[in-house]
Amino acid sequence: MDKAFWHQRWQEGRIGFHQDEVHPALPEYWDYAPHGASGVVFVPLCGKSNDMVWLAQQGWQVIGVELSAVAIEDFFAAQGLVPERSAINESLALYEAGAYRLYCGDLFHLHRDQLAEVCAVYDRASLVALPEPMRHRYAFHLAQMLSPGVSMLLISLEHEKPTGPPFSVEQEEIQWLFGANFELNQQAKLPEDDRNVVDVVYRMRRKGRHNAPRVTSKLPA
Template sequence: MDKQFWLDKWHKGEIGFHEGQPNSLLEQHWSTLGVAAGSAVLVPLCGKAQDLRWLAEQGLRVIGIELAQTAIEAFFAEQGWVPERDEQGPYQRYRAGGVELYCGDIFDLPALALDEVGVVYDRAALIAFPPELRRSYAAMLQEALPELKQLFLITLEYPQAEMSGPPFSVAEDEIRTLYGAQFGIEQLAHAEPERRFRQTTLSYLTESAWWLKK
C-alpha cells in the first residue's frame, strides 16, 4: 500500500479505525508508565484521535504525525480550537491546546530532530504497516528519537490469512524482534476488543497493550 491509500480513506470517510473516544486501554494503563507532566509524547499516525486531547489533559506535550491534512483539520475543528500553522522541515505544523500535529510522512520524522521526546504512544501505526514497513518503521523510530525511553503500544492479533489488513496482525514474537534489543517488554492487557475491527469471519481477534521500557 502507498500514501494514496490512506489519503483516499480519509477523503472517502472510510475511517473505521477511528474510535471517536479515548482508547480504553490508554485510559486504564497509561499511569503505569509514570510519565511526568510536561513530558513530550509522540503519537505516530495519529489521525484525529481523541487520545490526543486526553493525553494533553494529563499535562503532557502531545506531538502527533499524520499524513492526511483532512484528519488534522478535523481534529482541531472537533475540539473547537483554531490552530497556529507554520512549516517545520518537510511538515506543516498545527498547534493549539497543548497539541502539535505535523502533517506529512512518518518516515520523514528524523528531519524534526525531536530530541525531547522520551515516550511514544502507538495505537495505530505499527498495525497499519505490512511486515516490511513495520521493520523500517520500528528501526526509524528508535534512530530518530535518541531519548526514547518508553513506548505504550497497542496491537491486534488474528489469523492473518483470514483478513488482508490493514489493520495487520502483530504477534508478541514480532514485537520482541523489532524492539527487544533495546527495550524490556511487558504485556499489560490481552483480551477480545470491545468495539471496532470486530469481524465475525475471524476465528479469533485479540487486542493487547504493551509497555516497552529501556
C-alpha cells in the same frame, strides 16, 4: 499500500479504523504522569484520535504525525481550536494549537531533533497500519529518533484475517522488531471483540543510558 491509499480513505471518509471513544487500555495502562514542563508524548500516525485529548487532559504536551491534512484539520476543528500552520520543508507542515503540535506528512521524514523533548510514546494504530516490510523500517526509525529511557505504550492487534490494515502483529514479531533496542513486556490481552480481534498491550522502554526527560509513575511504590 502507498500514501495515496490513506489520502483517499480520509478524503472519502472511509475511516472505520477511527474510534470516537478513548481506547480502554490507555487509562488502564498509561501509568505515568508528566514531570513538570518536560511531559511530551509522541503519537505516531495519530489521525484525529481522541486518545490525544485524554493525554492532554492528563497534562501532556502532544506531538503527533499524520499523513492526511484532512485528519489533522478535523481534529483541531473538533476541539474548537484554530491551529497555526507553518511549512517545515517540502514534505512536512506543522499545525500548532493548545497542547498539540501535529506534523502533517510522512512519519519517516521526521527527524530526531523534532522529537528531542519526547519522554513517552503512545502507539495505538501505527504499527498495525503498516504492512510487514514497513513495520521493520518503522521500528528501526523509532529507535533512531528516541532517546534512551523513553517509555512507550504499544497496543497491537491479533486476528486471523489474511489481509489488513489493520494487520495482525503477534508477540514473536514484536519481539523481533523491537527487542534489540527496547525493553519489552506484554501487559495484557483484552477480550476478543465482535470482529474477532484481540488487542494486546505492551510496555516498552528505549534501551541505553537513561537521559530522556523524566516521567513520574502514578502507581504506588
